[in-house]
Amino acid sequence: MRDFIRVMKALSDPNRVRIVKMLQHKVMCVCEMRAALKIAQPSVSKHLKILEDAGIITSQKEGMWVNYGLTDGSASPYVANLLGNLRHWLEDDAEIADIVEELPSIRREEICRK
Amino acid sequence: MRDFIRVMKALSDPNRVRIVKMLQHKVMCVCEMRAALKIAQPSVSKHLKILEDAGIITSQKEGMWVNYGLTDGSASPYVANLLGNLRHWLEDDAEIADIVEELPSIRREEICRK
């Protein structure tokens, strides 16, 4: 039950769902997500921690950056199912479409390292 | 997005998940759920409202009682999918098993109408 609730809570926040939908398109670092979501960096980090604790995303350090990506969900049937469905769910959501459309223009080389 | 969040939030609370798992076994009135969950009646009513607003359950008046049951989920793909999966998810959860086991002994004729 605890695992199930943890996954459901993790996906109960719009910004966290946006993160998942973005990560369907590419691996991203924190500052890229910050730029896409237009919220403060610590807020992004906290959302990422919640998603990671739920087994929905994983992180990998690459020098100064931390790359976040979706897990394969093999550790949890709840994650596996929801990540699978979220591949088509919300695809026609206007707001999600807007964010995804702008993703290619958000490149860490331009945003970070100023 | 709003619909999706509403459904996820509705299923992010242990007591509401317990309600769904109970309703998989039988239609129940508020006082039966109150007895099963061991929380105050107004709390049950409020949880039911949240689940109903999300399209997860429906209610039907029967005299003094209000019977609650699961929807078929046809109004929402999120509901349809989650209700479908919740038919097997948490089936081996100890706490859920306990509640389900006691369901037959919770009969409105004995609990209500004192």
Place this chain on the structure above:
DNA sequence: GGGGTATATTCCCAAAAAGGCATATATCTG
């Protein structure tokens, strides 16, 4: 080692959520 950058953590605040008690509403019974 020192300066700069990316990320995580801490602290604080405002808003939301969950619970209970009291009360309102609706229905049944006599």
Place this chain on the structure above:
DNA sequence: CAGATATATGCCTTTTTGGGAATATACCCC
């Protein structure tokens, strides 16, 4: 109609949650 019962609503309190600012940590480059 009056009393009893089932459910819903309102109010209040406590806890949780999301956000930001400041700070700590880790890494890179010189």
